[in-house]
Amino acid sequence: MSEPLALSLGQKFELERMTRAIDATGDPQVLRGLAKQLLQAWQSQKAATQWVMRQQLGSPARFGSELSPDAAMLDSLRPEGGNGPADIL
Numbered sequence: 001m002s003e004p005l006a007l008s009l010g011q012k013f014e015l016e017r018m019t020r021a022i023d024a025t026g027d028p029q030v031l032r033g034l035a036k037q038l039l040q041a042w043q044s045q046k047a048a049t050q051w052v053m054r055q056q057l058g059s060p061a062r063f064g065s066e067l068s069p070d071a072a073m074l075d076s077l078r079p080e081g082g083n084g085p086a087d088i089l
Contacts, residue, residue, distance in 0.1 A: 018038070021034065
């Protein structure tokens with residue numbers, strides 16, 4: 001059984017630092033800026049995690065939203081004589 005995901009000591013300090021910065025800020029514009037920075041950091045972390053997973057699994061770069069089917073794939077699923085995507089169902 002693997003260990004549960006836990007924050008490192010440095011991550012805990014960074015979390016506390018950011019929490020205090022948010023709590024100390026009353027200006028909505030500054031809070032919006034902090035929220036956008038945190039959103040960017042979160043998405044960057046997700047991208048980095050997916051990259052590491054692809055490297056470890058040795059699989060092509062087709063994760064998450066990248067898994068959407070292309071037109072050729074949809075055509076191959078369409079029954080003979082089908083006219084549109086609804087025919088797949």
